[in-house]
Amino acid sequence: MAKEILGEQLSLNLERFYPVEPEKVWRAWTDPAALGQWFRPDASFLVPVAEADVRVGGRFRVLMVNAGGEEFDLNGVYREVVSGRRLVMTWGWKNQSEHESLVTVNFLPLHGGTQVKLRHDQYRDFENEPTHEEGWNGALDKLETILKGDLIS
Numbered sequence: 054m055a056k057e058i059l060g061e062q063l064s065l066n067l068e069r070f071y072p073v074e075p076e077k078v079w080r081a082w083t084d085p086a087a088l089g090q091w092f093r094p095d096a097s098f099l100v101p102v103a104e105a106d107v108r109v110g111g112r113f114r115v116l117m118v119n120a121g122g123e124e125f126d127l128n129g130v131y132r133e134v135v136s137g138r139r140l141v142m143t144w145g146w147k148n149q150s151e152h153e154s155l156v157t158v159n160f161l162p163l164h165g166g167t168q169v170k171l172r173h174d175q176y177r178d179f180e181n182e183p184t185h186e187e188g189w190n191g192a193l194d195k196l197e198t199i200l201k202g203d204l205i206s
Contacts, residue, residue, distance in 0.1 A: 065173045065186055069193050072166040073200050079137045079160055081196055083107040091195040093117050094188035098125075109134055113142065129156070144173070169193075 071078050081087045089103035092115050102116035109131055117125040126147035133141035138160055145153040154176040161168040171193075176185050 063173075063176055063185070065171075065176070065189065067171045067186075067189055067193065069169045069171075069197070070163065070166055071169065071197060071200050074165075075137050075160045075162050075167045077200065078167045078169060078196075081200065082140060082158065082160075087199070088113075088115065091199045092192055093195065094191040096195070107131060107134055107140075129153075144176070 081091065083105055085103045085105045088105055089100040092103065093100055094117075097120045098117045100115060100117055102114060104112070104114045106112055111131045111134075112128060113131065114126070114128040117127070119125070127144065128147065129143040129145055131140065131142045132155075133139060140156075140158045142156050143153050144156050155174045157172045157174070159170040161170065171189065173185060173189065
């Protein structure tokens with residue numbers, strides 16, 4: 054993983070290998086029911102709303118709620134969709150509508166599994182909040198658990 058500082062905005066690169074076919078990992082990222090199972094920073098969060106209209110110009114939304122009832126309402130627009138291979142989407146929080154960042158996810162077949170390369174550009178970390186890196190790692194760990202448990206068909 055690598056974090057770059059570009060002015061006051063950050064860029065984060067993460068890679069994960071999942072021992073399942075790319076189509077299954079793709080479904081985890083694009084099926085709203087599957088997305089709601091893993092897309093959160095840790096197990097203390099619930100995901101009561103997960104929506105994904107996976108097409109160029111389509112929108113996604115994930116509403117996460119922490120143990121204290123605080124809501125984190127994430128949304129964005131798909132800028133690039135290459136089925137089973139690549140997603141590029143904007144990333145914005147409802148309460149921070151003045152700032153939008155960009156997430157690129159590549160799904161690469163490798164040794165009978167899938168190498169996921171994720172890049173999150175132009176985001177900002179805020180004091181007294183978990184970092185994006187912690188949040189992404191928590192979500193990607195949860196994705197691994199869901200995939201290993203064969204909970205995504």
